[in-house]
Amino acid sequence: MSTQIKTRFAPSPTGDLHIGGLRTALFAYLFAKKNQGQFFLRVEDTDQTRYKEGSLNSILEGLKWAGLHYDGDLVYQSKRTAIYQKYAAELVKAGHAYHCFCTADDLATMRQEQTADGNTVTRYDRRCLNLTPEEVKAKLDAGTPHVIRLKVPSGETEFTDLIRGKVKINNADVDDQILLKSDGFPTYHLANVIDDHDMGISHVIRAEEWLPSTPKHIILYQMFDWDIPEFAHLSMVLAPDRSKLSKRHGATSVLEFKNLGYLPEAVVNYIALLGWNPGTEQEVFSLSELEKEFDLAKVNKSGAIFDIEKLNWLNGHYIRQKTIQELAELCLPYLQADENIKIQEYKNNYIELVVGLEQERLKKLSEIGERTKYFFARPTVDPQMMVWKKSTPEETQERLKFLLEFLATVPEENWTRNTLQDIVIEEIGRRGYGNGDTLWPMRVALSGEEKSPSPFEIAEVLGKSETIERLKMIIEKA
RNA sequence: GGUCCCUUCGUCUAACGGUUAGGACAUCAGGUUUUCAUCCUGAAAACAGGGGUUCGAUUCCCCUAGGGACUACCA
Numbered sequence: 001m002s003t004q005i006k007t008r009f010a011p012s013p014t015g016d017l018h019i020g021g022l023r024t025a026l027f028a029y030l031f032a033k034k035n036q037g038q039f040f041l042r043v044e045d046t047d048q049t050r051y052k053e054g055s056l057n058s059i060l061e062g063l064k065w066a067g068l069h070y071d072g073d074l075v076y077q078s079k080r081t082a083i084y085q086k087y088a089a090e091l092v093k094a095g096h097a098y099h100c101f102c103t104a105d106d107l108a109t110m111r112q113e114q115t116a117d118g119n120t121v122t123r124y125d126r127r128c129l130n131l132t133p134e135e136v137k138a139k140l141d142a143g144t145p146h147v148i149r150l151k152v153p154s155g156e157t158e159f160t161d162l163i164r165g166k167v168k169i170n171n172a173d174v175d176d177q178i179l180l181k182s183d184g185f186p187t188y189h190l191a192n193v194i195d196d197h198d199m200g201i202s203h204v205i206r207a208e209e210w211l212p213s214t215p216k217h218i219i220l221y222q223m224f225d226w227d228i229p230e231f232a233h234l235s236m237v238l239a240p241d242r243s244k245l246s247k248r249h250g251a252t253s254v255l256e257f258k259n260l261g262y263l264p265e266a267v268v269n270y271i272a273l274l275g276w277n278p279g280t281e282q283e284v285f286s287l288s289e290l291e292k293e294f295d296l297a298k299v300n301k302s303g304a305i306f307d308i309e310k311l312n313w314l315n316g317h318y319i320r321q322k323t324i325q326e327l328a329e330l331c332l333p334y335l336q337a338d339e340n341i342k343i344q345e346y347k348n349n350y351i352e353l354v355v356g357l358e359q360e361r362l363k364k365l366s367e368i369g370e371r372t373k374y375f376f377a378r379p380t381v382d383p384q385m386m387v388w389k390k391s392t393p394e395e396t397q398e399r400l401k402f403l404l405e406f407l408a409t410v411p412e413e414n415w416t417r418n419t420l421q422d423i424v425i426e427e428i429g430r431r432g433y434g435n436g437d438t439l440w441p442m443r444v445a446l447s448g449e450e451k452s453p454s455p456f457e458i459a460e461v462l463g464k465s466e467t468i469e470r471l472k473m474i475i476e477k478a
Numbered sequence: 479g480g481u482c483c484c485u486u487c488g489u490c491u492a493a494c495g496g497u498u499a500g501g502a503c504a505u506c507a508g509g510u511u512u513u514c515a516u517c518c519u520g521a522a523a524a525c526a527g528g529g530g531u532u533c534g535a536u537u538c539c540c541c542u543a544g545g546g547a548c549u550a551c552c553a
Contacts, residue, residue, distance in 0.1 A: 010553095011553090012552080012553050014552080014553070044553065046552095046553085047551095047552055047553065049552085050552060050553075100551095102551095104550095104551075107550090107551090115479095118479085119479085119480090120479035120480060120549095121479075121480050121481090121549080122480095122549075123549095145551095147551055161483095164483070164484090167482070167483080168482095169481070169482070170481080173480075173481050173482085173549090174481090175549080178550085178551050180551090181551040182551060183551075185551090187550090187551070187552080187553085188552075188553050189553095192553090207547095208483070208484095208546080208547060208548095209547055209548070209553085210547095210548090210553090211482065211483065211547070211548080212481070212482055212483085212547065212548040212549075213548075213549095233483085233547095235483085235484075235546090235547095236546070236547075238545095238546085240488095240489080242545065242546080243546095244546090270490095273490060273491080273502090274490070275490085275491095277490085277491055277492070279492085280492095280501095281492085281500085281501050281502075283490095283501080283502055283503085300484095300490090300491080301483075301484060301485095302483090302484050302485065302545090302546090303484075303545085303546065303547095304489090304490065304491090305489060305490075306489095306490095307488095307489045307490065307503070307504080309489080309503055309504050310489075310490065310502075310503040310504080311503095312503090313502090313503055313504085314503090316515090316516090320516080358515090359516095360515055360516045360517090361514070361515045361516080362515090388512070388513095434512090435511090435512055436512045436513090437512085438512080439512035439513090440512045440513065441512090442512085443512065443513065444512095444513085449513085449514090450513065450514080451513055451514035451515080452513070452514070453513095453514085453515085454511090454512075454513085454514095455512075455513095
């Protein structure tokens with residue numbers, strides 16, 4: 001019998017979709033796709049107090065942006081409370097769980113007493129397990145606030161994690177976990193097991209933080225007499241100092257990366273490589289290639305540091321793969337957002353030419369405005385900067401005058417980067433000038449920048465009249 | 479503190495007991511070039527430490543050290 005592979009991503013709506021969360025989702029998604037399975041999305045919103053407005057939207061948008069489409073309908077745990085309560089009652093009836101009437105204060109003093117003698121292990125002492133059925137009934141009838149706790153059996157729990165191998169935990173180290181809170185909502189542990197079972201999840205792929213509580217889940221599966229899914233616990237994504245990746249290390253939210261001008265291809269490719277190794281020397285993978293190549297067995301056990309440099313490299317790579325039209329479209333929002341650029345005054349065709357000049361330089365789309373501003377407004381040019389390192393101000397003036405005169409004679413039909421380059425360099429040679437002492441000033445005069453595309457590329461995009469005009473202004477000013 | 483997990487260049491990683499320990503990013507040096515970038519070539523850079531097992535350990539076992547997760551009526 002072969003069962004279909006089903007995985008899920010189960011975030012709680014308590015904040016933006018984090019880069020680590022996206023990686024968890026990606027691996028669950030890839031594993032499903034690789035095995036012709038299904039990938040589901042479930043919202044773990046059982047804690048109303050931690051709900052954060054907008055976070056669900058961030059999660060959905062982030063996944064969509066990355067191209068991780070989920071199958072079926074979105075499952076909300078908050079809409080399934082009655083189901084959890086039913087199952088919890090079943091467990092109580094079967095003697096696998098029990099009512100606990102301890103208050104937060106009770107638990108606090110209990111823990112205090114437990115640690116008073118230097119012992120540092122706190123565990124629920126099962127005092128409510130000693131209540132007689134009559135006492136329990138009386139308290140329930142009186143409406144005493146209560147929770148339902150898992151009665152962890154003795155023995156040990158062993159399972160084989162698909163990434164880490166055999167993990168064995170002594171049940172004595174497992175606390176009698178609260179399954180149903182006094183507000184009637186389930187805790188993660190109960191809801192998670194019930195939902196994974198109901199959804200037919202075959203492989204639970206989740207973050208490392210769940211590894212220690214997996215025995216609780218396995219115990220629950222056993223108590224319900226349900227098939228136990230496979231587990232795979234992913235290591236964490238770390239900051240450069242090996243601490244938990246957080247705000248102070250820069251962008252962490254997926255949509256933040258989007259806004260910074262990272263392409264989804266690059267982010268997906270990069271985080272796939274964080275912990276997973278393809279087994280070949282290939283580094284660049286599209287999502288569909290990943291869907292074919294992904295292998296859980298080749299996921300690393302140790303935490304991986306998030307290295308923005310390699311992401312930048314991949315992002316630059318993917319930017320260079322785009323057609324000019326695609327890139328211009330991607331850059332447009334950044335140009336529109338730039339208050340110094342009145343982008344609506346320019347034609348698409350011009351924007352494409354401008355963007356095209358930066359294609360091989362761009363690491364992030366967000367750099368486009370700063371890099372191309374001189375195409376949208378005449379630059380202020382530092383006369384010092386115009387002087388080539390092996391040249392002089394006088395020579396520079398002379399070269400600029402030459403360029404002005406010479407370029408004015410170039411017919412419009414020859415005004416292309418290649419032709420301009422050919423004829424200008426030829427003329428430079430004929431006159432015994434140097435390329436550097438002529439072309440450097442030309443480039444700086446047109447761009448105002450120390451670094452930029454070549455003067456011929458700039459001249460072509462600017463057009464003949466604007467090029468001539470800029471040169472003229474520079475010369476007159478000197 | 480307890481339980482569990484982890485440990486190869488700065489970073490991500492390869493190596494199914496025998497390799498000059500490989501690749502990529504970053505770094506550095508060259509080449510191309512008017513600058514930057516792209517591209518090409520090259521260099522430097524790692525088996526956490528200690529015990530075993532073995533003819534032989536990066537690889538298997540144990541210990542130590544270091545890092546991490548968990549230890550909530552949060553997920």
